[in-house]
Amino acid sequence: EANNQEFLQKNTINRYLTGIRSSFLTGGAFYTVMNGAQPAEAWIFRDDIGAPHGIKGYEEQVNSVGMHHGHNHFPADITWNTFNSATLRRGFKVFSRACQGCHGAMHQKYDLVIDKAFNQRELMNKMVYLPKVHPAHQKYRGDYFQEWDYRQRVINDRIWPPYMTVHQAKNANQGVWPPDLSKVSTMSPGLSSYPYNLLTGYHYNAPFGLDVPEGRYFNPYYDHMIIAMPPQLHDGMIEYDDGTPSSAPQMAHDVAEYISYLAKSKVPDTKVVLSMILFVTFTFYPISYLFTKYHYVNTYSHRFEVYAVKNGGYKKFREKAFKTHKVPGNWMGAYS
Incomplete structure (x- = not known):
């Protein structure tokens, strides 16, 4: 036994692996103690918002706006974790009722959430709540017959916006075009928190000297703070199937998670594969x-x-x- 112990201590490979194990354990403990649970952050990249204390000359009302707004918990942003299936189910409902009337996410399909949030039959049943789609939406449709009329969406459709052209979208929305939401949570300041911050950011008053035109709204999270989209979420406007109270922040959080899933559904799997390689x-x-x-x-x-x-x-x-x-x-x- 003593000889065996001495051999293990002298064995180079065994000593190397022991050192690596100790390093990992120490690093993990240090990470957990120092910054294991940080609130989700959102940044506003605007010159007229004085970092870090809000809009210049307006610090008393909008204080540190966007830095730790809402204290969201988006599990997929934390290492190793993935998207929450219940949150995605609720987010899909909010997206269908509150967003799909104007927005699309045409780089993804509805069936992306199959086996993650819904099974196939459940998702097919939910298609009746979505706005009908016109054949002109589908630029390259591979059907052997010609579609002539509006039809109900099916789960292998792209998430088309309800408008067929940019002009139609602008005509219906006071001259502005509701943007595509496929990549909005990867390309916007705040990432996953951006949709949440935007949807819950309507309660601020515009600072002195900033005139908000009629039909527009002040929202400090939007790019130039004057947004054409009215407040979309109101407490209790939909009823969640799982009984979760549908407050506006809850709905904003759920739909932000769904929009993040549209853009980053493969990211948790990629993290796992990369970590295995490393x-x-x-x-x-x-x-x-x-x-x-x-x-x-x-x-x-x-x-x-x-x-x-x-x-x-x-x-x-x-x-x-x-x-x-x-x-x-x-x-x-x-x-x-």
């Missing part, structure tokens, strides 16, 4: 290095020594040592 690399690369070094140290540690001997010298030595061809005869010194 784990294998950082484990086996040093081990392979040690084995290689263990082998090559025997190659590099030879030293040829030349002696001044009576019958020979270096010429005869190198003829023997660096011999390139078999020479006939005189095996085992038979004739010498």
Whole structure:
């Protein structure tokens, strides 16, 4: 037993793996203690918002606006975690009722949430609540028949906006075009928190000197703070199937998670795959290095020594040592 213990302590690979394990445990403990649970952040990249205390000259009302607004918990933003299925179910309902009237997310399809939030039959049943789609939406439709009329959406449709053209969208929305929501949670300041902050940011009054035109609204989270979209979420406007109280912040949080899922559904899986690759690399690369070094140290540690001997010298030595061809005869010194 004592010999075995001594062997383990002297074994290079075992010592390396023990060190790695200790480092991981220490690092994990340090991360948990220092910043394990930070609130979700949202930033406003605007020159006229004085960092970090809100709009210049208006600090008393909008204080640190957007920095820690709402204290959201988006689990997919935390390492190793994935999207919450119940949240996605609720978010899909909010998206269908509150967003799909004007917005689309045409880079994704409805069936993206199958097996994550709904099964196939459940999702098919929910299609009746969505606005009808016109064949002109589908630029390259692969049907062998010609569709002539509006039809109900199906789960393998793209999440088309209800408008067929930009002009139609602008005509219906006071001259502005409701943007596509496919990538809004990856390309906006605040990432996943951006839809939440925007949808719950209507309660501020516009600062002195900023005139809000009729039919527009002040929202400090929007790009230039004057937004054409009216407040969309009101407490109790829909009824969640799972009984969750549908307050406006709750609905905003759920639909923000759904919009994030549209943009980043593969990210948790990618994180896992990358971490597996890194784990294998950082484990086996040093081990392979040690084995290689263990082998090559025997190659590099030879030293040829030349002696001044009576019958020979270096010429005869190198003829023997660096011999390139078999020479006939005189095996085992038979004739010498």
